[in-house]
Amino acid sequence: MPNTAEVVKPVASLMGVTKKIGSKTLISDLTLDIPPGQIFGFLGPNGAGKTTTIRMMVGLISISRGDILICGRSIKDHFEEAIANVGAIVENPEMYKFLTGYQNLRQYARMVPGVTKERINEVVELVGLSQRINDKVKTYSLGMRQRLGVAQALLHRPKLLILDEPTNGLDPQGIRELRDYLRLLCQKEGTTVFVSSHLLAEMELMCDSVAIIQNGRLIEVKQLKAVGNVLVPVGETLFEVDQPEAALELMGRGVVKDGGIAVEAVREEIAELNAKLVAGGIKVYSIKPLFRSLEDQFLEITGGEGIG
Amino acid sequence: MGEFAALIHNENIKIYRRLRTWIMLFILAVMSALFPALIHFTSGGNEVTIGLWDSFQTTVAIAFFLNTIFTALVAADSVAGEFTWGTIKLLLIRPWSRSKILLSKYISMVLFSLFSTLLLIVFGYGSALIFSSSAVDSIGGPTMAWSQGEYVFLTIMCAYIELFLTAAIAFMISSVFRSSGLAIVLSLSIMFTKDIFIAIFSPERYEWANYLIFAHMNLSGYLLSDTGPGGATLGFAIAVLAVYYVIFMLVSWVVFRKRDVAA
Numbered sequence: 364m365p366n367t368a369e370v371v372k373p374v375a376s377l378m379g380v381t382k383k384i385g386s387k388t389l390i391s392d393l394t395l396d397i398p399p400g401q402i403f404g405f406l407g408p409n410g411a412g413k414t415t416t417i418r419m420m421v422g423l424i425s426i427s428r429g430d431i432l433i434c435g436r437s438i439k440d441h442f443e444e445a446i447a448n449v450g451a452i453v454e455n456p457e458m459y460k461f462l463t464g465y466q467n468l469r470q471y472a473r474m475v476p477g478v479t480k481e482r483i484n485e486v487v488e489l490v491g492l493s494q495r496i497n498d499k500v501k502t503y504s505l506g507m508r509q510r511l512g513v514a515q516a517l518l519h520r521p522k523l524l525i526l527d528e529p530t531n532g533l534d535p536q537g538i539r540e541l542r543d544y545l546r547l548l549c550q551k552e553g554t555t556v557f558v559s560s561h562l563l564a565e566m567e568l569m570c571d572s573v574a575i576i577q578n579g580r581l582i583e584v585k586q587l588k589a590v591g592n593v594l595v596p597v598g599e600t601l602f603e604v605d606q607p608e609a610a611l612e613l614m615g616r617g618v619v620k621d622g623g624i625a626v627e628a629v630r631e632e633i634a635e636l637n638a639k640l641v642a643g644g645i646k647v648y649s650i651k652p653l654f655r656s657l658e659d660q661f662l663e664i665t666g667g668e669g670i671g
Numbered sequence: 672m673g674e675f676a677a678l679i680h681n682e683n684i685k686i687y688r689r690l691r692t693w694i695m696l697f698i699l700a701v702m703s704a705l706f707p708a709l710i711h712f713t714s715g716g717n718e719v720t721i722g723l724w725d726s727f728q729t730t731v732a733i734a735f736f737l738n739t740i741f742t743a744l745v746a747a748d749s750v751a752g753e754f755t756w757g758t759i760k761l762l763l764i765r766p767w768s769r770s771k772i773l774l775s776k777y778i779s780m781v782l783f784s785l786f787s788t789l790l791l792i793v794f795g796y797g798s799a800l801i802f803s804s805s806a807v808d809s810i811g812g813p814t815m816a817w818s819q820g821e822y823v824f825l826t827i828m829c830a831y832i833e834l835f836l837t838a839a840i841a842f843m844i845s846s847v848f849r850s851s852g853l854a855i856v857l858s859l860s861i862m863f864t865k866d867i868f869i870a871i872f873s874p875e876r877y878e879w880a881n882y883l884i885f886a887h888m889n890l891s892g893y894l895l896s897d898t899g900p901g902g903a904t905l906g907f908a909i910a911v912l913a914v915y916y917v918i919f920m921l922v923s924w925v926v927f928r929k930r931d932v933a934a
Binding site: 418421422423424425442443444446447449451452453454455456457458459460461462466470471473474475512515 | 677678680681684685688689690756757758760761763764765766767768929931932933
């Protein structure tokens, strides 16, 4: 039984990670802890250094300065032990095209101890490839390859699943399924999922927390979901009314917006304001909370800059 | 962490599950079987005039060219192919060090070369048995300490050493430049131009040419004479080849271990 008093150890820690190629610094002093049992988003515009960071996390490229620990083992010094805890897709999941999907999975299954045929079938079932698993990969669509990619990453039940742009090439149905089984993995098997993307709306639906990077620097780490899976509201509420100006005068605060009044208010105040408006003879069509979407926040944080 | 044999098994699958490999092996088998027949029919029809070993030796000499080219192709693709396909990213994130992965690739390539050589011998010898008669003695030829059969198998060994080194060069270039095209072209051009090179920079005239790999790749001369090009001994030749081989392997391993995989 885990000791509740114990501090939760991160599944992966990036400690002052820097990547330089020649004189160009791609990643600069990135420090980040990925807590266990979460879906952790890694967000940034194109060219921000997401894939470079992921490549360092899985040991494909060297780390110029700093270190990355996975389950407490350094990817630099104890590669084999550290990487054994990781399942990953880096960029597009490229497979051996002359082999079938199943033969591809067998390739990876042989490289780790304890992956049985039953486990392979289980994973194939999970990603929904049972119908086509015995076809050659060259006949697969991008979405099917993406699913096969997820399957190879899950085979050995990794503690940390790293997915680089996993929704690329998936149709809305596929994205939905991916989200559902990532959630399932997270809850049932306690797998920590580290997922990079530039698709904000996707991340918002999928992740518990996000780290935002830009130009190789960590900008912010945000908790998206409070307990109970509710988006944290910023507290602005929109009253949709027939006479915005009159309503504004009556309420004495807020701003005219989208054919209504936007006003900062807590729960009780909303009912009071509504009563006041109705009593004043103003028709209220709807009252809805205004969230700032992650997209708005993201653009605000990164300043909507281009690739820099 | 798992069984190393499984890694070699994986690499073998990548070689033998490709149609290309079977086309190469098929061509090699057909060529090996065809030459004794050609020699038979072009040298006087029904009257058997060519001995078994002569027929076999000629076949080996020709078919080994193909064998070397095909093995170089397999060696060239072994590392570079993974980069071209993009599969290297999924291969290197397993709990295996890069050294072991490269070793499994190298071993599977060597196994292929042994298999193709065996195929060549079986088909060539089988066909030579059918299309010749061992009753006929060798026509002339140098006098040797060996029987003809022994001599032929020793030349096969020499040819295999040449193939082995050519494949090592292809494997190294494949690992360093990650381009199978370059690996094939460079390794095969060494195979085809080494004689011309040695003719120009003869070890007899230039002392330093003695230390070139070109001068020593073909060891079959030592079967008939004690000294090779430039008065080198067999021991010296083997030492030079060994040094080159170690260098090829070191370069392959060091580069494969250190380089970033950003493909």
